[in-house]
Amino acid sequence: MLLLWEVMINILDKRHWDWSILYQIWFQPSKEGSPWNVISLYQLASHYNNSFCMIKRVLVTGGAGFIGSSLVDTLINEGSEVTIIDDLSTGKRENINPKATFLKYNLCLIDTGKLTEIFNGIKVIFHLAALARVQPSIENPIDYNNANVTGTLKLLYAA
Numbered sequence: 001m002l003l004l005w006e007v008m009i010n011i012l013d014k015r016h017w018d019w020s021i022l023y024q025i026w027f028q029p030s031k032e033g034s035p036w037n038v039i040s041l042y043q044l045a046s047h048y049n050n051s052f053c054m055i056k057r058v059l060v061t062g063g064a065g066f067i068g069s070s071l072v073d074t075l076i077n078e079g080s081e082v083t084i085i086d087d088l089s090t091g092k093r094e095n096i097n098p099k100a101t102f103l104k105y106n107l108c109l110i111d112t113g114k115l116t117e118i119f120n121g122i123k124v125i126f127h128l129a130a131l132a133r134v135q136p137s138i139e140n141p142i143d144y145n146n147a148n149v150t151g152t153l154k155l156l157y158a159a
Contacts, residue, residue, distance in 0.1 A: 059083045059122045061107060061155065062129035063100065064091025071126055072097050083122065086129065089147075107151030115158035127155055 058075050062068040063084030068091065075082050076099050084096060087106040096102050103118065107129055119125075130148050131137070137144040 057081050057083075057122050058124045058126065059085065059119065060100075060126045060128060061085045061151075062091065062127070063102075064088055064093065064095045065128060066095070068126075068128040069095035069097065071128065072100050076100060083118070085118070090131065106147075107154055108146040110154065112154055112158050115154060119158055125155070125159055127152065 056079070058080045060068055060072050060075070060082060061084075063072045063082070064086040068084070068086070072082050072084060076097055082097070082100040084100050084102045085105050085107065086096075086102070087104060089106075105114075107115075129151060131144050
């Protein structure tokens with residue numbers, strides 16, 4: 001099971017690319033007007049790592065958010081079977097692709113054993129679930145730590 005970052009490191013290391021190429025692809029606006037070029041990132045991974053483009057079972061945390069739902073749509077259009085974990089705290093149900101399997105869980109509250117069960121058969125995890133915005137994180141640091149740190153740690157442990 002690979003996390004997106006591991007996939008990108010493998011691609012960059014195997015191809016001896018420098019990080020500026022990843023920056024150019026990820027942070028440049030896409031032709032479709034999206035602020036992040038999620039489609040190009042997926043195409044890059046598919047093009048330079050043939051095993052990645054054959055991956056059919058993918059999990060996206062935060063798949064009901066703006067960026068996560070764009071990634072889910074792209075993955076489904078590329079032929080992947082996608083499972084979404086999102087607690088809908090900031091994402092929207094209408095963003096969820098009906099072809100994806102949706103599981104409503106809070107990553108900082110879910111049992112690690114249950115998370116491990118969900119990961120059965122999953123080959124790649126795109127972890128996008130997080131609480132954003134600086135000011136609320138200052139006002140509620142424990143909530144933000146639970147969502148952004150504890151949730152990520154549980155995900156890594158279960159993977």
